[in-house]
Amino acid sequence: MTEEHRAEALVSTQWVENHRNETHLRLVEVDMDREAYDQAHLEGAVGWSWQTDLCDRIRRDIIPEEALDRLLSRSGITNDTTIVIYGDNNNWFACWAYWQLSIYGHRKLRIMDGGRKKWIAEGRPLTKEVPTYPAAHYMTRGPDVRLRAFLPDVMRLMAQSSSSLVDARTLDEFTGRVLAPAGAPETCQRGGHIPGAVSIPWDQNCRQDGSFKSREELARLYESRGVTPDKDVVAYCRIGERSSLTWFVLKELLGYERVRNYDGSWTEWGNLVRAPVERPPR
Amino acid sequence: MPERPEDYQERQVSIEGHPARLRTFRLGSLFYTSVDNVDPGGVLVRVEGSTREEAEQRAIQEARREFLAYTHR
Structure with a gap:
């Protein structure tokens, strides 16, 4: 394992600020509670709730395949989109989302190192505006048990x-x-x-x-x-x-x-x- | 329009005998405060206020209720 592999999984806050408007890239915020996203988030980021979007509340299970297809589609994410995930608590729930997306075979995944806390502490821009994206087509692979x-x-x-x-x-x-x-x-x-x-x-x-x-x-x-x-x-x-x-x-x-x-x-x-x-x- | 958060600060206090961490920043005209339980760091409340003092006082009050509601000794 090399630093290259690490670099594939992690991106810095500076990298995100430089690249966040690229069309093949989608920012996703996942926090311990949805209020954090509602207060303010990175421009262009969609907010997912681990309690409703990333689970099956009846079966106590991870998100079912069809539900993940719908979530990604409505987030404007295709199989080729690079998803950069970040969140509060040093990325607890960002990693939760990353793990689930890995199970379902999404390959272009990154975590923003330091998450929401580091972004805010560095004084980088936030917005309250909730973006909307045209629905995309997404086909889940997996699951990788x-x-x-x-x-x-x-x-x-x-x-x-x-x-x-x-x-x-x-x-x-x-x-x-x-x-x-x-x-x-x-x-x-x-x-x-x-x-x-x-x-x-x-x-x-x-x-x-x-x-x-x-x-x-x-x-x-x-x-x-x-x-x-x-x-x-x-x-x-x-x-x-x-x-x-x-x-x-x-x-x-x-x-x-x-x-x-x-x-x-x-x-x-x-x-x-x-x-x-x-x-x-x- | 996006705005840059300013005046980010964090400090530890004790609430009902439990270690708690306050994190506050200003965005535009509002101050946003969250309180977590330090170890492991789970966020208990998030509030906003027009001043740092107002946001932090409200956050401490709400966190007190969370600690009392859920913590068993």
Whole structure:
């Protein structure tokens, strides 16, 4: 894996400011809440909601194929469009969108490094104007199930030394001291973590300005915890969005071949009857 | 017309005993403030106001309600 590969997945705020009006490129903002987009966003950016646009609310699933076709079509996106995704929280939900679009085979994908926070801190232009684009034709490919882990996969990998589970939640969630971060609803019955998982909270991937750490720093972070490129790696968190950022780092910035996001995450595992859970003694 | 955000600032405070981070910037005549829970950083509220003080005070009040509604100790 080289810096070239990293450069393919990431674009800088300056690059976006220089290229944002190019017709083959579409900016997409995905935040923790839609209010951020409504307050102001990059000129020309469409806003997607992870809670309504990027999921199947009935089945608790990622966006169905036909719904993704419709979403992309109404966003004026074709199979050849380069999609640059950004959002708040150092791109948590931007990575969630990136992961789903990867599953469905969209190849020209980029994350704006640093996301909304860095753009605003640098004083780059924002607008309230919501753009409209002529409907485009989009045909989804996939899904590529190698990028997504389900419960049986995690059950199987948990016991294998050739695999690594990465818990991207806070240390307090990992140890079971809390069931959810402060101010967030508790979505599980028990605290702790999946046996054998290592704790690498999502924010260890990022710098203070919201951008990703260097390739060398990230490689050191994961390899020092035994999460090496030769393993089957599964990342998880509470609902799968923080771990999509971990997935992005491992897959797209470090080039790990076999890395999956377990979007069932602790909301699924922490509610299972008789599922094994590790937590330190109190 | 697009405008450039100005006066971006962030600082940490304590709300109901929980660490909280305020981020505020000005866009045109309005100040926009968000509050997150620092670790992991989930945004709890976003508000706007005509001054920095007004936006931040409102944000803290609304965040207090969120912390009290959802956090169990």
